[in-house]
Amino acid sequence: MLQSKTFIPTLREVPADAVTASHRFMFRSGMLRKLANGLFVYLPLGLRAFRKVERIIREEMDATGALEIKPSVVVPGELWKESGRWDSMGESMLRVRNRQNGDFVISPTAEEAFTAVVRDELASYRQLPLSLYQINTKYRDEIRPRYGVMRGREFVMKDAYSFHTDETSLDKTYEDMGRAYRRIFKRCGLSVIPVKADSGAMGGSGSEEFMVESDIGDNTLILCGACGYAANVEKAACGPDYTPRLAPETARAAAASVPPLEKIDTPSVRTIEELCAFLKTASKQFIKTLIYRAVNVEADLPGASGEAFFAAAIRGDLDVNEAKLAAVLKASEVSLAADADVERLTGAPLGFAGPVGLTGLPVVLDETVTGMNDAVTGALEKDFHYKHAAYGRDFEGWITADIRTVKAGDRCPLCGGALYEKKGNELGHIFKLGRKYTRAMNVSCLDESGTSIVPVMGCYGIGLDRTLASVIEEHHDEAGIIWPMTLAPYHVIIIPVRYEGAMKLAADKLAAELEARGIEVLLDDRTERPGVKFNDADLVGIPLRAVIGDRNLALAPPCVEVKRRDEKESRLVEAAAAAEELSGLVRTELERLNR
């Protein structure tokens, strides 16, 4: 492709709102332009790279046996009402009413559409397992779109959904997808961190997020430098330095020598810090008890119908992780209850809640609390606390679970190594969805014995735009992008110092020879100074550069100057051998990444 025949409007200036490398370079290299906040146009160069991401994903999905389909982008609101997400998706879902007053959704995800397709066709277990996917436009009405396509409103997602007779079959596809995802990111030249993740509003359990480290990441990752343990803080497990979960009777036995529970007067003392000062002890000795309100509770919580209040008790020096708590309750959201609710439910103002004698609402105990048998805690009465509170003896909970926030410096749950934190961006996510959608939308089929069963589902997404931007985040220098060969818009850029005479002939010849070998070539035929062409080539990031100048052509034998974008030094290659040399480099790189 002659550069004058395509459209690569490079920019000297950095767009004012571009604070990340990918945003900056996608604009400066002429890959991308903005139509409005969070809405973009891929220009020819950007689209070439985008299509390569798309092709890699398609190949790896097809290799798992998943089948591509193409639902509409605009889907009927009815389907979302069936699943219940019409109400639970919130304002990030763009809804539209058509001229006949029908409700529609600009798809943010497609569990409903795929479930509807399968529901109508499914009769027998013999049709399962079935994995379907699309690579299609999605829309989420982000309040603050930023970082270019990293957090846009419209984007392209590959989303796959699998349907199974049982969990064993789901497990197999889930593993296949996990392997496919690792291959996809490897082929894109990306270093991803697969982490166990909270599955959030999607429902179900069992999921893995594919993260890239990023200063602008939405997620906090908990990582172990020693063993490679990686988790989203929303789900990071507790390390072995904490007391393991004890059964009530074991705890009770251990509390045999502890003095009996004693109510003490703690006038105007409410916070842990105030208590520590007042009692001259450490926060580790306290049981902190917080009252939460949960929405859309699906756990079998006494008295819960959609919304419910409950208490969460944890060792005083630790923090409750609301995402973990929500997962325990299978709730779509949990948040601290209002002061008035706290008073109504605990019988005391804020600051005096505790698990002992708390009967007005269910208590979730963090595992750490089961190891506490001589603790201080609120006495459900203004200005009073208990001393010598012992789990198993003085109180039990409704449920015991790991609801603690893991922090940098904590010890790794696998190897005991020190954990550290990183910000990360999620590129892909695989979930075991369970039967949430198949139940809500009445999907069933007959099993081998002729009994009606409800299939179990998995879902598997990758954001294409974000993946592309992340590749640039990982592969760039100050001058511009350094494309991995698999995604490069062109493999080789040929720069004649001037596109005339012998240099033009040599450039055209090399381009033709490369193209005959299946290599994608950009030939900079513009009448710009060589410095401008070199800068643009570095900015655009084509992995291999061949410079054709009078002086090197005049050597015996005639030579061209070959340089890798990721190396500083160039070297002379005989012009006659240049095509073979360059195409060899291209193939080697492609094989290395695609292996």
Next chain:
Amino acid sequence: MLQSKTFIPTLREVPADAVTASHRFMFRSGMLRKLANGLFVYLPLGLRAFRKVERIIREEMDATGALEIKPSVVVPGELWKESGRWDSMGESMLRVRNRQNGDFVISPTAEEAFTAVVRDELASYRQLPLSLYQINTKYRDEIRPRYGVMRGREFVMKDAYSFHTDETSLDKTYEDMGRAYRRIFKRCGLSVIPVKADSGAMGGSGSEEFMVESDIGDNTLILCGACGYAANVEKAACGPDYTPRLAPETARAAAASVPPLEKIDTPSVRTIEELCAFLKTASKQFIKTLIYRAVNVEADLPGASGEAFFAAAIRGDLDVNEAKLAAVLKASEVSLAADADVERLTGAPLGFAGPVGLTGLPVVLDETVTGMNDAVTGALEKDFHYKHAAYGRDFEGWITADIRTVKAGDRCPLCGGALYEKKGNELGHIFKLGRKYTRAMNVSCLDESGTSIVPVMGCYGIGLDRTLASVIEEHHDEAGIIWPMTLAPYHVIIIPVRYEGAMKLAADKLAAELEARGIEVLLDDRTERPGVKFNDADLVGIPLRAVIGDRNLALAPPCVEVKRRDEKESRLVEAAAAAEELSGLVRTELERLNR
């Protein structure tokens, strides 16, 4: 691909609302399912054919030098307000307000987005001509979606937009696009009728529609069996059997011997039929005058500002074509005026309008009227008409134009042959847009002399879904689809009578040999009766079928039965030569269509 590993849910029954062959067969063959009225899901088989249409279009667009880009599907309403189409597009454009109260549009077409992209990058004439295109999701809020994807709400369109310094450059690209379109449809195996068309709400002049004959077509085509003349009735020109347009002075001279204008009493006579009976003459002798209201008038009409009234006069036996009239006035819409407006503007009730003495509003004369010098017409007074009215002597018009509806039986404007009518569906459309968008959206660049110029535009669309459906309309029989090789989801279907033993071995071997030759193979490995498999294969329409049965394998040498979908008879081919034979047939067909 093993049939058991893909997802081809064929149906015995015809969907109730499927009245056309393409709708029926796309559902029955398992290509397509419906999510809601006008919203569909392409299943794997349908998507394979769809992608082939897409690839052909992309190849031919690229061959013209057009560059593919990918704008968002949701675009800011601001752009549509700039062009003025926010108001003029009407309710078929789906608008949505986001959570920050911004107006957005689900793109029905993309003149605005492309113009905005070019506006921001254009500095010099050296960057022109520039042709950009996308193949992307579009949405039109059809009131009555029907015929499956032939008239859906969401669809995929290839839309290209070209930008030029002058009309000569536009003409060249317009011609290139016309040739590309002819190649696209030929490669898809479609017989299209390129017709001159009214360019409607898109504005500009010079356009060509690519139509297919269809009983359910939206358009009426005027065709000449003798010379191949083809036109949309909205723009079909008048044949040579009508008086050519005369200048006023010529007409005046020809009226020298005509008696002077005479007002006659015609009590209670209003319609042409009543007048014919009353005056015992033919409708050809009357000048019929109708009062119209026009919206968004862009022509230099006296007193018009957006909306205007005017009169249209035509020979009594002919009909005014409102689309041609709207084109003359550059109006987005024309419709007959209300009775009260007629009375106010002509000074008489309905039925007595005429061009003589009509000063209250501009008069558009059909060309036929300029040849009338002894006509009867309304006298702008209740119960009175004029006799002996002569153009040039007794009246002139504001403008003279061809505004007549051409009908079957009229004579061809090119060769004088008899015209006939057909219903047609538009698959593609190429337009010369002029400067409507570049002016409204302030696009400019410097020309060679450093003067600022406004570029001229062309636009070029093809509906992919509709093209695919039209292929099925043209290529099917009672049993199902008969795919042209270029679009076939698979080139060859292999049907072992039973997928076991020697038949399984032979089927697997043939599939492997074909796939090694780059042939796309579907292998029906299901445990169905042969009759079921044959029926499904006919329904799905794979162009070549190889049946592998025990009896033919037992011949010496072993044989398989090969049959073309478009032929009745099968023949035996040596099993050892079957792959070579079948791949030869595939290549021959591909070459014939792609030539």
